[in-house]
Amino acid sequence: AADDRVWLRVTRSRSVRCALSSPTPRPWVERGLLASGADLVAAGEASDLRVTVGAEPGSGQGDALTFAPPAAVGPVGLGPALVEPRVVAWDREHPLLAHVELGDLLLGAARGLVLGSSADPLVFARPAAGGEAVPIAAAFRADGGLHVVVGFDPDESSWPRQLSFPIFLRNLVRAAEERLEGSEPSALRAGGPVSVPLQDAEVVTLTLPDGAQRSLPVVDGRAVFDSRQGVGVYxxxxxxxERLVCVNLLDPQESQLAAPPTLDVGARPISVETSSHARREVTWWFALVACGLLCVEVWAYHRRW
Incomplete structure (x- = not known):
């Protein structure tokens, strides 16, 4: 039957490729990313996570973290400059801020952020002179990834010297790992379009399970093809x-291996009964009897002498 064979793609897990871009060296950020398990690559290379400090983040697919941007980043604009602001609140429920404590964070300077409707605030701070609290960190989703904007330079704060800084970077790397794991399923069910993320390509060559080839355009970083052209490896x-996509029939009826409740044999259906009785191994009973006889023999021998 068509469901007797299943194709499955098995891959080795890989580290998140992270591109760090900054006008000056950033050892604190670099060490935090390496400690989080990320592989650092040169700026401009294909990456899963882009970290930028004091510069524009540029464009590309994947996740991004921008410290102290010189201009607006997507729906996040720049607000007033803050002198020695104090953190007053942060979103403890957000995955990026899990186990991150910011109550003792000292800031020399920061920029307030003006958020659009698609951006979510993460951290709020109030100027030392008083006034209303404004967001200094925010997150939004675009280009198939999570973008985080922080309105201050980590070198102008006490954050790199606190435990919460590498924890924050680890949460960011973990979010990129989850996105990569979720975007590459090991197998798919036939019956609809399949969207595959591809970077740095405008056209891709698709090879069908029967060996036929055709060209597909890559739109917004994704190639889409119809999985109803046959089961197997695309x-x-x-x-x-090269990317492999496995498509299987996965028919619910053909894949059902459990015994049906009734069998139609002739004009009279026969119900299937299950029994709790089964043959059991009796070898251990013989071993127990042999052990008992051995104990009796040893006892009789010592009693005799």
């Missing part, structure tokens, strides 16, 4: 990489 090849 290969998407770009000049720099």
């Amino acid at each position: 290969r998407l090849r770009t000049p720099s990489a």
Whole structure:
């Protein structure tokens, strides 16, 4: 039957590729990313996470973290400058701020952020001179990833010297890992379109399970094809990489291995009965009897002498 064979793609887990960009060296950020398990690559190379300090983050697919941006980043604009602000609140429920304590964070300077409707505030601070609290960190989703904007330079704060800084970076790397794991399923069910994320490519060559090839356009970083062209392994090849997508029938009826409640044999249905009695191994009973006889023999021998 068509469901007797299943194709499954098994891959090795890999580390998150992180591109760090900054006009000056940032050892604190670099060490935090390395301690989080990320692999640092040169700025401009294909990456899963882009970290930028004091510069514009640029464009690309994946997640991004921007410290002290010189201009607006997506729906996050720049507000007034804050002198020695004090953190007054942060979103403890957000995954990026899990186990992150910011109550003792000291800031030399920061920029308030003006958030659009698609951005969520993460951290609020109030100027030392008083006034209304404004967001200094925010997050939004775009280009298939999570973008985080922080309105201050970590070197102008006590954050790199606190335990919460590497924890925050680890949460960010973990979010990128979850996105990568979720975007590459090991197998799919036939019956609809399949969207595969691809970077740095405008056209991809699709090889069908029967060996036929065709070209597909890459729109917004994704190639879409119809999985109803047959079950098996689909290969998407770009000049720099190859992606495998396994499509199976996964029919609920053919994949049902449990015994049906009734069997129609002739004009009279027969119900299936399950029994709790089964043959049991009796070897251990013989071993127990042999052990008892051995104990009796040893006892009789010592009693005799």
